[in-house]
Amino acid sequence: MRAEARSGSLMVAPYAVFLLVFAAYPIVFALVLVFLQWDLVTTPAFAGMDNVRLLANDGRFWRAVVNTFVFLSIHLPLQIATALALALALNRPLAFRSFWRAAFFLPVVISGAVVAILWSNLYATDVGLINGLLVRMGLNPVPWLTDPNTAMPAIAAMVTWKNVGFYVIIYLAGLQYIPRSCREAIEIEGATTWQRFRHLTLPMLLPQTILVVTLSTINGFQLFIEPYVMTGGGPLRRTYSIVLYLYTNAFAYQKMGYAATIGVALALIIGTVVFVQRRVIGKAEAL
Amino acid sequence: MKVLRRIALYGALTLAALTFIYPFLWMASATFKPLTEVGTIALFPDNPTLDNYRTMWARAPFGRALLNSIMVAGTITLSVLVFGSITAYAMARLRFRGRPLLNAVTMGVLLVPGQLTLIPMYTLIVQAGLIDSYAALILPYLFNATAILMMRQFFLQIPQSLIDSARMDGMGEMRILFSIFWPLSKPVLSIVAIFTFMGSWNEVLWPLLVVREQQLMTLPQLLTVFSLGGGAGSIGVSLASAMVLVIPVVIAYAVLQRHFIESMASSGVKG
Numbered sequence: 001m002r003a004e005a006r007s008g009s010l011m012v013a014p015y016a017v018f019l020l021v022f023a024a025y026p027i028v029f030a031l032v033l034v035f036l037q038w039d040l041v042t043t044p045a046f047a048g049m050d051n052v053r054l055l056a057n058d059g060r061f062w063r064a065v066v067n068t069f070v071f072l073s074i075h076l077p078l079q080i081a082t083a084l085a086l087a088l089a090l091n092r093p094l095a096f097r098s099f100w101r102a103a104f105f106l107p108v109v110i111s112g113a114v115v116a117i118l119w120s121n122l123y124a125t126d127v128g129l130i131n132g133l134l135v136r137m138g139l140n141p142v143p144w145l146t147d148p149n150t151a152m153p154a155i156a157a158m159v160t161w162k163n164v165g166f167y168v169i170i171y172l173a174g175l176q177y178i179p180r181s182c183r184e185a186i187e188i189e190g191a192t193t194w195q196r197f198r199h200l201t202l203p204m205l206l207p208q209t210i211l212v213v214t215l216s217t218i219n220g221f222q223l224f225i226e227p228y229v230m231t232g233g234g235p236l237r238r239t240y241s242i243v244l245y246l247y248t249n250a251f252a253y254q255k256m257g258y259a260a261t262i263g264v265a266l267a268l269i270i271g272t273v274v275f276v277q278r279r280v281i282g283k284a285e286a287l
Numbered sequence: 288m289k290v291l292r293r294i295a296l297y298g299a300l301t302l303a304a305l306t307f308i309y310p311f312l313w314m315a316s317a318t319f320k321p322l323t324e325v326g327t328i329a330l331f332p333d334n335p336t337l338d339n340y341r342t343m344w345a346r347a348p349f350g351r352a353l354l355n356s357i358m359v360a361g362t363i364t365l366s367v368l369v370f371g372s373i374t375a376y377a378m379a380r381l382r383f384r385g386r387p388l389l390n391a392v393t394m395g396v397l398l399v400p401g402q403l404t405l406i407p408m409y410t411l412i413v414q415a416g417l418i419d420s421y422a423a424l425i426l427p428y429l430f431n432a433t434a435i436l437m438m439r440q441f442f443l444q445i446p447q448s449l450i451d452s453a454r455m456d457g458m459g460e461m462r463i464l465f466s467i468f469w470p471l472s473k474p475v476l477s478i479v480a481i482f483t484f485m486g487s488w489n490e491v492l493w494p495l496l497v498v499r500e501q502q503l504m505t506l507p508q509l510l511t512v513f514s515l516g517g518g519a520g521s522i523g524v525s526l527a528s529a530m531v532l533v534i535p536v537v538i539a540y541a542v543l544q545r546h547f548i549e550s551m552a553s554s555g556v557k558g
Contacts (some may be wrong), residue, residue, distance in 0.1 A: 005381070006383075007377070011373050011374065012374050012377045012383070015371075015374040017387075019396070021411075022408065025411070026404035026408050026411065027404060029407040029411075030404060030406065030407045038410075040410065040413055089296060089303075094296075098544070099356075102540075102548070103308055106311065106537075107307055107539070109536055111506075111532055117510070117526070118314050119319070121314075121522050121526065123486070128326075129313055132326065136328075156510045169552040222400075222493055223399075225511070246405070248497070250405075250496070256409075260406040263404075263405055266402045
């Protein structure tokens with residue numbers, strides 16, 4: 001027994017050290033940095049509540065928060081609708097099912113940097129593929145990424161496209177668990193396809209929907225490479241994301257204290273939003 | 288009626304599949320087009336050219352970046368598998384002081400958003416003098432809490448009698464892990480290997496912070512810097528450089544498709 005305890009402690013020792021250095025220390029130091037002013041060159045100076053006060057009144061930060069909510073208000077419904085529709089289609093008896101699934105999943109395995117570069121070309125006003133199609137159909141080209149009103153929706157649509165395959169898999173797993181007897185019972189009652197979807201499928205998939213909402217919300221708050229590559233946060237800062245602002249403060253302005261404050265605020269916002277979403281969806285279920 | 292519905296279903300599926308595949312096909316074809324043709328929808332260029340690839344290869348160290356990416360993602364994956372499974376084995380099968388705490392902390396770590404620790408990690412790397420080093424890219428990823436929990440869960444299901452009889456034969460814990468547990472754990476090990484490698488292969492924010500030296504950049508970072516900094520100069524060149532990153536992934540995905548989907552879906556990794 002002694003020997004077992006000794007090998008156990010020895011075997012987890014490297015991981016314990018790793019946790020101290022790369023988890024415990026950064027979490028504690030993030031909270032310390034909130035009260036410091038530090039450019040990484042001079043000695044850190046105590047700044048009291050300066051960073052917090054600055055953040056509370058920083059229009060650029062709150063612009064980024066609003067942008068994220070704009071992004072989510074488009075991305076979440078679109079993501080749920082497309083993932084659900086594709087999952088329902090795949091859940092039927094199909095030829096080449098694994099091919100369809102693999103096709104939908106393809107963008108998930110491709111780097112976000114590649115997808116962003118590819119889509120800035122697809123969205124391009126003059127030579128972009130999408131405007132090329134619009135013009136062929138006799139419509140006017142849309143300046144997707146350079147019009148302040150379309151830039152964020154365009155990015156939201158692209159992110160939906162990139163991640164939908166992932167959520168299709170989640171919904172497909174949920175559909176497997178709907179008991180056959182329930183389907184048969186509701187069919188005998190004479191329910192239409194829509195009624196079956198509304199009163200059986202949708203409620204049974206609630207756990208998956210909660211997961212999709214939570215994961216795509218967290219993902220949405222971490223938006224970075226898309227605006228970084230496609231718009232630089234513009235036009236008129238309408239696509240500036242919180243992480244892009246954090247990165248700019250750390251990397252371009254060398255404000256470590258302020259960047260860390262943004263990180264802490266972001267973590268708090270994510271926690272609050274996910275908590276509220278779960279409460280709201282839980283209540284909706286009770287109705 | 289039924290036939291019509293089948294046709295509509297397959298029509299919709301084909302349209303959906305094209306939406307996901309066509310942009311990548313267009314991208315691949317655009318890299319072979321001269322500047323005058325890039326804007327066209329056609330998949331087959333009238334005057335195919337390799338100029339975009341020549342320019343890309345000459346202007347930035349993409350060969351080097353490919354090696355860097357393979358080296359960094361490979362080292363991280365190996366570490367997560369080997370050291371991670373050693374940790375997971377002890378956490379699953381050995382009794383020692385602090386084990387419940389370690390389990391709890393590992394689950395807690397999953398709840399902490401990466402943005403919270405990003406800046407302190409960055410200042411740590413700066414102060415350790417590790418900016419512009421492979422260590423900066425690798426060290427923070429040597430262990431992965433998701434991977435440890437998944438392996439631990441799998442190891443819990445392996446019968447105790449196997450361990451007992453191996454100990455009777457005088458095997459040490461390490462040998463039990465690598466010669467008995469590993470062969471039985473191929474499903475979970477391959478899942479962990481794929482999502483760890485893919486996560487590292489596609490990562491771009493952390494490299495952007497800790498690496499400035501072009502020779503040390505991994506593919507996604509070099510691609511981003513090259514395309515944004517105007518080094519590419521044209522769409523064709525910038526997409527050609529993206530192909531270096533995409534081709535290995537697409538080949539691996541075509542071969543291991545089912546494992547990719549299972550692995551990335553179970554871990555929550557999204558490129």
